Amino acid sequence: MSFFTEKPVTAADKTFFQLRKAIVEGEIEAGSKLSEPELSTKFAVSRAIVREAINRLEACHIVERKANVGARVVALSPEGLVELYQVREALEGMAARLAAKNMTDDEIADLNGLLDSHFQKVKSDGSYYQEAGDVDFHYRIILGSKNSNLITMLLDGIYHHIRMYRVKFGMAGPRITTAFDEHKHIVQAISNRDEELAEMLMRRHIMYSKTNIENKLITQP
Amino acid sequence: MSFFTEKPVTAADKTFFQLRKAIVEGEIEAGSKLSEPELSTKFAVSRAIVREAINRLEACHIVERKANVGARVVALSPEGLVELYQVREALEGMAARLAAKNMTDDEIADLNGLLDSHFQKVKSDGSYYQEAGDVDFHYRIILGSKNSNLITMLLDGIYHHIRMYRVKFGMAGPRITTAFDEHKHIVQAISNRDEELAEMLMRRHIMYSKTNIENKLITQP
DNA sequence: CAAGTCTATATTGTCGACAAATAACCCATG
DNA sequence: CATGGGTTATTTGTCGACAATATAGACTTG
Numbered sequence: 047m048s049f050f051t052e053k054p055v056t057a058a059d060k061t062f063f064q065l066r067k068a069i070v071e072g073e074i075e076a077g078s079k080l081s082e083p084e085l086s087t088k089f090a091v092s093r094a095i096v097r098e099a100i101n102r103l104e105a106c107h108i109v110e111r112k113a114n115v116g117a118r119v120v121a122l123s124p125e126g127l128v129e130l131y132q133v134r135e136a137l138e139g140m141a142a143r144l145a146a147k148n149m150t151d152d153e154i155a156d157l158n159g160l161l162d163s164h165f166q167k168v169k170s171d172g173s174y175y176q177e178a179g180d181v182d183f184h185y186r187i188i189l190g191s192k193n194s195n196l197i198t199m200l201l202d203g204i205y206h207h208i209r210m211y212r213v214k215f216g217m218a219g220p221r222i223t224t225a226f227d228e229h230k231h232i233v234q235a236i237s238n239r240d241e242e243l244a245e246m247l248m249r250r251h252i253m254y255s256k257t258n259i260e261n262k263l264i265t266q267p
Numbered sequence: 268m269s270f271f272t273e274k275p276v277t278a279a280d281k282t283f284f285q286l287r288k289a290i291v292e293g294e295i296e297a298g299s300k301l302s303e304p305e306l307s308t309k310f311a312v313s314r315a316i317v318r319e320a321i322n323r324l325e326a327c328h329i330v331e332r333k334a335n336v337g338a339r340v341v342a343l344s345p346e347g348l349v350e351l352y353q354v355r356e357a358l359e360g361m362a363a364r365l366a367a368k369n370m371t372d373d374e375i376a377d378l379n380g381l382l383d384s385h386f387q388k389v390k391s392d393g394s395y396y397q398e399a400g401d402v403d404f405h406y407r408i409i410l411g412s413k414n415s416n417l418i419t420m421l422l423d424g425i426y427h428h429i430r431m432y433r434v435k436f437g438m439a440g441p442r443i444t445t446a447f448d449e450h451k452h453i454v455q456a457i458s459n460r461d462e463e464l465a466e467m468l469m470r471r472h473i474m475y476s477k478t479n480i481e482n483k484l485i486t487q488p
Numbered sequence: 489c490a491a492g493t494c495t496a497t498a499t500t501g502t503c504g505a506c507a508a509a510t511a512a513c514c515c516a517t518g
Numbered sequence: 519c520a521t522g523g524g525t526t527a528t529t530t531g532t533c534g535a536c537a538a539t540a541t542a543g544a545c546t547t548g
Contacts, residue, residue: 055334055335056334056335056530056531056532057531057532058531058532059334081499082499082500083498083499083500091532091533092532092533092534093500093533093534094315094531094532094533094534095531095532095533097319097500097501098318098319098322098531101319101322101323101326102322102326104326105322105323105325105326107416107419113276113277113280113500113501113539114276114277114499114500114501114538114539114540115499115500115539115540115541116499116500116540126415129414129415129416129417130416132361132365132414132416132417133358133361133414133416133417133420135361136357136358136360136361136417137354137357137358139357140353140354140356140357144353193350193353193354194347194350195328195350195351195353195354196350196353196354196357198328199354199420199424203420277500277501277502278501278502279501279502302529303529303530304528304529304530312502312503313502313503313504314503314504314530315501315502315503315504316501316502316503318530318531319501334509334530334531335508335509335510335529335530335531336509336510336511336529336530337510337529337530
């Protein structure tokens with residue numbers, strides 16, 4: 047089963063989603079241990095279910111497991127965040143390239159529409175753009191790549207980690223309008239089917255984000 | 268646990284490794300179904316163990332599982348191979364860039380030594396370079412990136428898939444010496460700490476490989 | 489008093505059995 | 519003869535219990 051679209055059908059699915067949500071949103075904090083009996087009573091399911099859920103969390107690299115010892119939520123370090131953004135730069139850069147190649151004209155038109163609606167909201171209440179809009183934009187391009195490996199890696203893997211970091215370190219720069227301009231240029235490149243430029247702009251866009259975060263982490267760690 | 272370095276300690280580990288080997292090497296063929304009771308008797312372990320092993324295989328995207336139906340080995344299509352190489356291009360390109368930045372001088376010297384030894388072998392018996400040497404070269408650069416996310420994705424994820432395709436479609440072009448030259452140039456760029464060039468050359472190197480395979484698949488599918 | 493060891497406890501790993509859902513098969517019917 | 523429905527049978531999902539390992543604490547000893 048794919049983790050981001052499909053709905054939970056089995057008990058293990060549900061427990062996995064609940065656990066992941068609890069971890070990603072910070073309810074279960076980074077570095078803490080996941081006790082199987084404890085979670086078993088908490089979620090009112092058998093230990094086998096919890097075990098399977100933890101296995102899947104391990105697969106997403108959200109927890110680390112040591113044999114005969116147990117599972118801990120991964121520790122979030124500033125260095126880890128930088129590493130994550132390096133991977134994201136490579137992967138989303140490629141996604142933008144492939145999107146310029148593989149998105150249909152209709153999908154590109156939709157994307158332009160999305161950007162327009164964002165622009166309206168930025169103009170009215172400037173504070174909007176932070177979360178949902180940005181995520182939505184990146185989602186569309188990732189899906190537009192039409193490369194299932196890439197999509198899975200980014201949406202099931204990287205993005206949940208990014209969210210974890212965002213909850214812990216709380217990132218939100220003064221990048222609202224500049225980020226919007228960057229989005230606009232990326233979509234223009236995609237509209238022109240300029241794969242090279244689309245990739246380059248996306249990579250820069252993510253690099254800016256990265257350095258922005260790095261500076262923030264250095265000044266207030 | 269990390270899938271590529273650590274040794275199996277628990278029964279589920281062992282079963283996972285055995286199963287993965289059987290699948291990657293083609294003993295269990297692509298598209299076939301994995302029956303839990305069957306494997307349970309075959310490996311002489313409980314069904315719970317087989318289940319956990321299958322879960323990990325799903326995590327590597329080696330099998331796909333449908334609820335209440337079971338797990339099948341992923342189907343290998345030519346399109347899937349192209350998608351895989353697109354991801355590999357992005358990821359290994361970034362790995363080369365980071366290797367140019369993060370490898371120690373000693374590690375780079377070792378890498379040059381490796382290349383020399385490859386050169387000797389190519390000169391003596393021309394047929395060598397195909398498998399082990401190529402893999403070894405790429406491994407070193409991936410590890411040289413010092414980015415654990417990247418390393419895990421490539422070594423635990425992509426590389427086993429590549430091997431699966433290699434077993435099924437059997438790829439080996441007339442690229443022996445040209446590939447060697449490409450390796451040489453990449454190492455030169457890394458030695459010069461030229462991140463930009465290292466990434467570009469690695470990406471081209473993988474792109475050549477990709478088009479080479481594509482041509483082969485078109486002419487004899 | 490510190491350090492090491494042994495014991496006791498709790499947690500993880502493994503197993504076989506039961507429940508639920510799917511797939512296969514047979515039979516009836518148009 | 520093909521097709522649809524119902525029943526059986528197999529497979530997956532879930533559970534509780536037992537075995538093995540690691541952690542924590544008490545105890546002994548230098």
